[in-house]
Amino acid sequence: MQIDRSPLARPFPQLPAIAGVTLRVARARYKAWDRCDLTFAELAEGTSVAGVFTKSACASSEVELGRDAVKLGRARALIVNAGNSNAFTGWRGRAAVAAIRAQVSGALGCGLDEVFVSSTGVIGVPLPIDKAQAGIAAALEAAPCSWEDAAKAIGTTDTFTKGAGAAALIGGTRVELAGFIKGSGMIAPDMATMLGYIFTDADVAPAFLQEALERANAATFSCITVDGDTSTSDTVMAFATGKAGNARIEGWDSPGADAFAAALGDVCRELAQLVVRDGEGARKFVTIRVSGAVSDDSARVIGLAIANSPLVKTAIAGEDANWGRVVMAVGKAGEPADRDRLSIAFGGVWAARNGVPVEDYDEAPVAAHLKGEEIDIAVDLGLGDGRATVWTCDLTHGYIAINADYRS
């Protein structure tokens, strides 16, 4: 089945070179296709690394090994395989990752734990070691490639290539950030995986990089959902080469720490939103702002309950300001809520306030808003100061077609 480019797609941005990062791609041919499907990012000595990984109890070997290795804080290489996720493959899967690490650490003269591997694609089939090794050998010989080439090579069922960049000033020194991501398309028998990577020339201590990435992740990647289903391979990593020559950021008290964290947050937010824009069957990009919750975390849980509700998502697909379904989703979230203090708005127009429909509610501007591509839902719980913003897409026939009809 040919899947059309998402109507919510964005063009790939101009991204600067990052000193200390060399990107290469190769054809490992993990599937019967003629495209680059192995991405090799070589990183300068002294590169700091951080990572956040799927919370799945059935995570892939790549995730298990990566989760351990980021604790050591050093990276020299990232290898991403597209077309085979190597998930649910037992000891054979672990052996494939070990073989890749051994080959790359030999070639670069670095430690095994400085080589990070991600894989995405079909599950239950061990990653073929021969193809991986030939692909890596080819990548080591290849000329450096662009951000867009690398971003394209990690994609599977993505309908467009996704990247984002930002810059920050650290004590007068300009540092650059550039990242790319894949995710949210899916086709039999593959499983969607979100893999995202951010590179910077900033000099950042690994512990701070990890803290900043976790903070950014909590407000971005952890606030998006397409269908509420969590991959066994989800991974977001950040690499800091230190080539910009700024005074090293050791903690939040270091000069430029906030500016760097803000720039990292911007890149993460843009990458996260691009995944939603490529949500399967998506026709509308939905922003859900929750306020008045008892805590920020409670607001996020409520926002995700709304964003994951099939009834809310189909109502948006149907361009219907069905606030009753939002009430339902708030009620089922398992977080504190008071029906008689709850207020709901679409496109800035309050449909219900304090538990009752607004008397002179004007549906015309709301109907017009819902016909657009960018939908805004606001929910105020009237209980406290907790707030969160989450992003999702609508649930359409396209989703069913992509996930159920692929055999026809």
Place this chain on the structure above:
Amino acid sequence: MQIDRSPLARPFPQLPAIAGVTLRVARARYKAWDRCDLTFAELAEGTSVAGVFTKSACASSEVELGRDAVKLGRARALIVNAGNSNAFTGWRGRAAVAAIRAQVSGALGCGLDEVFVSSTGVIGVPLPIDKAQAGIAAALEAAPCSWEDAAKAIGTTDTFTKGAGAAALIGGTRVELAGFIKGSGMIAPDMATMLGYIFTDADVAPAFLQEALERANAATFSCITVDGDTSTSDTVMAFATGKAGNARIEGWDSPGADAFAAALGDVCRELAQLVVRDGEGARKFVTIRVSGAVSDDSARVIGLAIANSPLVKTAIAGEDANWGRVVMAVGKAGEPADRDRLSIAFGGVWAARNGVPVEDYDEAPVAAHLKGEEIDIAVDLGLGDGRATVWTCDLTHGYIAINADYRS
């Protein structure tokens, strides 16, 4: 939009009269339709009552008042309004329920707390008191009706009428149970609600009836899902008139207690499964058996994570034995699981065992099984003795059509 009768529908069963229960229906005309939409069940003096209600934090006034009144354990009447859920209507909604209780308690000479009210249908519109009162007056004058008539009158977007019965021996005395339920159809701007009622002539103390209903609920209604969305009005109640003349069941030690609880469980299971069979757009009835979990509760959570996964549900709609999606759902459930001990079967054929695909896996019988209407998925976690069975339906274009396309 006309919605076809579910292909998974079952005929309404023959149900015996229950001494002490008189059913009547009337036309309150809560919507512009010509059908009975008010059900009035009059219950003999001394009837015990029990109830389980939605956990929604935004429950309707009917639920709030009913939840309090069941604690007193006595019922003389049940009124069910179809076409208007009276949810999210603030003080006007509470006033409507109070008016109904006052009218019925006056007519029957009983306490306000012995009158139970449920409503289902459009939300955000206060139940019109004049229509409710005229409907109740008409019902009080009407001739008694059948179980099927009563079951039909509580329906909204149901595509078939749902009932179930059972009998049990209590110390040599035969007691009868009969119940009906509505739920799982939905159409704009209505919200799905599951309302179920079970009546018996057994003599059962209210505290035991509540305990038996909660136990049955945990293994039946709490183990079904269509789309993971929880209504603000969900209600299941049991009424025991005591007219059978058995020795009263006071607790689990009373003669016949287990037999009665088993019969109640049978009725609840059948009613719960009928709701799934009328799931929006359902083409397949799916049974998910989880074993080897660390506890029964953990098994239920994992089963529901599988049953609620859009990716699993669309794979079933696509007749694809996509066990990778089952792995994904197990992984995201938030319960203990070990990828390398996980086994998954479709239709009794193991596709994956202990974390790896079965080597000589024969897909032919599995493919044949998935073409049928009754799908069986077994998951063994290999960790403990916890087990649970949950029921759901597939996710099809019909679901999207019902919930998103209704304006077209």
